[in-house]
Amino acid sequence: MRSIPELDRLACEMRLHIVKMLGANKAHHFGGSLSAADLMTGVYFHAMRYDPQNPAWPERDRFVMSKGHCVPVQYAALAMLGVFPLAELATLKQLGTRLQGHPAAHLLLGIEACTGSLGQGLSFSNGMALAGRMQQRDYRLYCLMGDGETHEGQVWEAARTTAHQRLHNVTAIIDRNGLKAMDPSYTPEGLGNLAGRWAALGWVVREIDGHNMTEIVDALDWAQAEDQAPCVILASTVKGRGVSFLEGQAQYHNAALSPEQITAAVAELEARVAQMAEEQVR
Amino acid sequence: MRELYQTRFVYGEALLEAGQRYSNVVALDADLYTSTRTVLFREAFPERFVDMGIAEMDMMSTAAGMAACGLAPFVNSFAMFLTAHCYDQLRIQICYPRLHVVLAGSSAGLTQGPDGASHQSLEDIALMRALPNMTVLAPADAIETRAMTLAAASQINGPVYLRLGRYPVPNLHSADYAFELGKASWLQQGCDVALIACGHMVHASVQVAEMLREQGISASVVNMSTIKPLDVEAIETALACSRLLVTVEEHSIIGGLGSAVAEVLADRGAGVPLLRLGTRDVFGESATADELLEKHGLTPAGIRDSVLIALRD
Numbered sequence: 077m078r079s080i081p082e083l084d085r086l087a088c089e090m091r092l093h094i095v096k097m098l099g100a101n102k103a104h105h106f107g108g109s110l111s112a113a114d115l116m117t118g119v120y121f122h123a124m125r126y127d128p129q130n131p132a133w134p135e136r137d138r139f140v141m142s143k144g145h146c147v148p149v150q151y152a153a154l155a156m157l158g159v160f161p162l163a164e165l166a167t168l169k170q171l172g173t174r175l176q177g178h179p180a181a182h183l184l185l186g187i188e189a190c191t192g193s194l195g196q197g198l199s200f201s202n203g204m205a206l207a208g209r210m211q212q213r214d215y216r217l218y219c220l221m222g223d224g225e226t227h228e229g230q231v232w233e234a235a236r237t238t239a240h241q242r243l244h245n246v247t248a249i250i251d252r253n254g255l256k257a258m259d260p261s262y263t264p265e266g267l268g269n270l271a272g273r274w275a276a277l278g279w280v281v282r283e284i285d286g287h288n289m290t291e292i293v294d295a296l297d298w299a300q301a302e303d304q305a306p307c308v309i310l311a312s313t314v315k316g317r318g319v320s321f322l323e324g325q326a327q328y329h330n331a332a333l334s335p336e337q338i339t340a341a342v343a344e345l346e347a348r349v350a351q352m353a354e355e356q357v358r
Numbered sequence: 359m360r361e362l363y364q365t366r367f368v369y370g371e372a373l374l375e376a377g378q379r380y381s382n383v384v385a386l387d388a389d390l391y392t393s394t395r396t397v398l399f400r401e402a403f404p405e406r407f408v409d410m411g412i413a414e415m416d417m418m419s420t421a422a423g424m425a426a427c428g429l430a431p432f433v434n435s436f437a438m439f440l441t442a443h444c445y446d447q448l449r450i451q452i453c454y455p456r457l458h459v460v461l462a463g464s465s466a467g468l469t470q471g472p473d474g475a476s477h478q479s480l481e482d483i484a485l486m487r488a489l490p491n492m493t494v495l496a497p498a499d500a501i502e503t504r505a506m507t508l509a510a511a512s513q514i515n516g517p518v519y520l521r522l523g524r525y526p527v528p529n530l531h532s533a534d535y536a537f538e539l540g541k542a543s544w545l546q547q548g549c550d551v552a553l554i555a556c557g558h559m560v561h562a563s564v565q566v567a568e569m570l571r572e573q574g575i576s577a578s579v580v581n582m583s584t585i586k587p588l589d590v591e592a593i594e595t596a597l598a599c600s601r602l603l604v605t606v607e608e609h610s611i612i613g614g615l616g617s618a619v620a621e622v623l624a625d626r627g628a629g630v631p632l633l634r635l636g637t638r639d640v641f642g643e644s645a646t647a648d649e650l651l652e653k654h655g656l657t658p659a660g661i662r663d664s665v666l667i668a669l670r671d
Contacts (some may be wrong), residue, residue: 191450204427207426208427
């Protein structure tokens with residue numbers, strides 16, 4: 077069991093890998109990858125039953141990146157775990173790479189589902205949960221979605237199915253960074269009451285600060301213990317979190333950073349990782 | 359009088375048989391299980407059947423997740439909803455990673471009948487052919503439907519589209535017919551014209567060949583039941599022994615069997631004329647199956663007349 081400070085440091089390292097992997101002068105989905113780093117750390121380094129040496133283990137817990145454009149954060153997590161070499165992160169989106177711009181499950185062990193068209197990951201997670209039930213396996217499913225992604229109607233078809241089929245080993249996590257590609261995800265008149273929507277479909281809901289590792293770990297433990305309903309964790313986050321000049325900026329949903337910006341982001345994150353490592357030693 | 363079968367009914371029985379033979383076969387349906395005939399599987403294997411409610415997109419992605427865990431899901435609905443309504447899910451989550459999911463498209467084509475255009479799939483072959491990794495099958499009779507269903511369950515790697523109809527047809531193949539993926543079956547050998555058909559249009563083509571014989575015209579009848587991968591060799595054989603090729607399908611002439619054959623002819627620079635019979639870039643409408651076949655020139659007499667005109671030109 078890892079301590080909260082250790083998990084915080086891992087999340088910071090994950091952000092550093094994301095920024096380095098994405099690099100300068102190329103448009104990438106920085107914002108949503110960075111906003112999800114703490115949640116991903118909690119899922120992969122705290123909650124999941126997972127053997128990085130055997131990512132095809134049939135009994136493994138499964139994570140589905142439904143907001144497929146944020147797969148860099150999953151690549152970083154998998155590489156940090158040792159599923160594939162960290163050096164391979166630099167091949168992101170290059171010709172011939174296993175690290176496609178959106179997840180390709182048939183190319184890279186560790187990726188469970190092909191996504192990229194939004195709204196489909198929860199249905200896929202339900203399918204794996206149904207298979208687990210039919211095959212008498214007790215693994216759990218984690219599905220990460222964006223809040224903007226819940227505009228997609230299929231999310232709500234799937235949410236109904238999870239509850240209707242009593243797939244209580246499915247946990248949905250909403251990275252509620254409040255911004256989609258162009259504008260804020262929600263207005264009070266639109267989809268303001270996200271918790272109420274999930275609850276109405278038979279889910280139990282917990283709202284947390286998606287950058288507070290204690291709250292993340294508690295929520296994941298709560299979801300594991302809950303066996304009467306599927307759980308959804310609504311995690312309030314900040315797009316671009318961890319790099320001061322990216323935080324809360326919709327224009328970095330899918331944008332290129334200059335070499336100077338990358339240098340500054342790397343320096344900021346490296347300094348924080350070093351500081352956290354030092355604090356942990358103390 | 360020979361016994362007549364609807365391929366969608368035969369499929370229901372064959373799916374049950376596949377379930378008995380292969381423990382990884384499971385079925386999903388979207389609130390149509392009496393129509394799609396998965397009701398038989400549902401009764402025999404309730405724990406391996408999932409009624410997804412009226413949510414086809416969710417059903418398709420759910421099947422993908424099940425296939426990723428080693429199951430062989432059969433996804434069931436009317437052909438139009440399976441292919442058009444869930445195209446994105448099918449494309450990215452199933453075809454791209456080449457997952458073994460079987461789409462059983464029930465009540466395909468005009469002969470869906472009274473429900474009209476919304477339910478009459480006339481573009482499904484075109485849509486399915488365009489997807490990489492997809493196998494496209496359209497059985498001509500009961501014997502072939504059973505063989506294809508069992509093959510789809512166990513032998514074919516990756517996604518499969520099985521096009522099923524509700525127009526009754528007799529068996530055209532013998533009981534010992536061995537379906538081979540990508541191999542057309544030659545029902546008749548002629549030397550003037552070759553009729554290349556799929557689905558229940560194969561039976562119609564057999565009747566057309568008889569009518570043509572009365573006029574002194576000898577016709578081949580080729581059951582092109584695998585539309586992808588296409589049996590190019592069979593088309594080459596037909597080319598060698600015909601002065602006219604005719605494709606017959608209960609589908610738009612854009613993108614379906616006719617287009618697939620046309621592509622082969624164009625690739626080869628073949629100088630043999632091709633007559634593509636099917637619907638001509640229009641939607642369907644409500645009527646009985648026979649009225650619609652009549653209207654679109656797809657009865658045996660209608661096909662014969664089109665062939666005679668083309669031969670005269």
